[in-house]
Amino acid sequence: MTSAQRTRRNSFTDSPLDRCGEFRADPAWLAAQCGSAGARWLALDAEGRAPVRDGRLCWQDAARVAADSPANFLGRLDGSPLFALRDPAAPSSVPAAEWLDLRNAASVLARFDAGLFAYARALANWQAATRHCGYCGAKLTLVDGGHRALCPSCGRMHFPRTDAAIIVIVEYGDACLLGRQATWRPRQYSTLAGFVEPGESLADAVRREVREESGIIVADCDFHSSQPWPFPASLMLGFTATAATHDIRLADGELEDARWFTARDIADGLRSGALRLSPPLSISYRLIEHWLRTRAGLELATLPRAP
Numbered sequence: 394m395t396s397a398q399r400t401r402r403n404s405f406t407d408s409p410l411d412r413c414g415e416f417r418a419d420p421a422w423l424a425a426q427c428g429s430a431g432a433r434w435l436a437l438d439a440e441g442r443a444p445v446r447d448g449r450l451c452w453q454d455a456a457r458v459a460a461d462s463p464a465n466f467l468g469r470l471d472g473s474p475l476f477a478l479r480d481p482a483a484p485s486s487v488p489a490a491e492w493l494d495l496r497n498a499a500s501v502l503a504r505f506d507a508g509l510f511a512y513a514r515a516l517a518n519w520q521a522a523t524r525h526c527g528y529c530g531a532k533l534t535l536v537d538g539g540h541r542a543l544c545p546s547c548g549r550m551h552f553p554r555t556d557a558a559i560i561v562i563v564e565y566g567d568a569c570l571l572g573r574q575a576t577w578r579p580r581q582y583s584t585l586a587g588f589v590e591p592g593e594s595l596a597d598a599v600r601r602e603v604r605e606e607s608g609i610i611v612a613d614c615d616f617h618s619s620q621p622w623p624f625p626a627s628l629m630l631g632f633t634a635t636a637a638t639h640d641i642r643l644a645d646g647e648l649e650d651a652r653w654f655t656a657r658d659i660a661d662g663l664r665s666g667a668l669r670l671s672p673p674l675s676i677s678y679r680l681i682e683h684w685l686r687t688r689a690g691l692e693l694a695t696l697p698r699a700p
């Protein structure tokens with residue numbers, strides 16, 4: 394399986410949406426999309442929640458959205474231009490919908506709807522955090538359907554920010570390295586992760602993060618898959634790695650505990666309740682699933698779990 398095929402299994406990926414990035418800078422083209430009979434709008438409330446009904450996002454048509462409502466252009470899907478309303482006061486009511494945040498919605502939404510919601514949230518998160526020019530302090534003006542922010546004072550263009558973070562399953566012999574932070578649910582363990590630093594390659598970030606958090610020296614690593622993670626602005630870059638050393642030292646204080654788990658340790662822990670893993674929404678789950686399948690022939694989804 395290639396990394397592209399593995400990425401397709403991750404949440405929020407592989408959207409059939411055409412983002413139409415080559416047209417967004419044309420105001421006349423955008424206005425035509427907005428006025429199209431098939432145009433649909435997604436409302437996010439002040440907390441960033443979206444309306445969900447029967448496992449689908451609830452889109453509104455032109456009749457329910459004021460023509461001058463500021464909106465972000467998402468792209469075109471099956472001939473319909475899709476927008477996300479930018480004004481939290483705009484949504485009014487959506488009949489019989491449940492307003493869910495992205496984490497809760499992702500577990501009930503159809504796959505591509507979850508990706509569209511993640512995309513709308515990622516854009517909104519960036520806009521909420523990028524109101525003023527970082528060079529001269531002037532208030533920014535959103536352009537290109539919300540995908541750029543122009544400074545009217547110094548003329549600089551600001552682009553949406555995405556924070557790259559590596560996440561890695563490290564292997565030594567027949568075991569993999571999982572750790573936990575003190576703030577997590579009791580008994581929950583996950584693969585190690587951290588943000589990529591300025592001037593750093595992804596492989597260097599893998600080596601540094603694993604050494605900082607666990608004291609383990611990484612011998613080699615390989616790219617596994619990626620996943621957008623708009624909580625608020627991350628792009629998770631998943632890796633598999635092999636360790637050159639075995640002795641764990643919790644060096645930087647980020648982890649409360651880190652241990653080597655064999656496939657049997659994971660299966661027994663899930664069955665007894667002594668171990669909890671991140672939900673399938675997360676790339677951590679996919680990395681552990683991949684490791685169990687390739688190293689032990691176990692399917693994570695079908696392993697018995699304590700109630």
Ligand SMILES: [Zn+2]
Nearest residue numbers: 526529544547
């Ligand atoms: Zn400026």
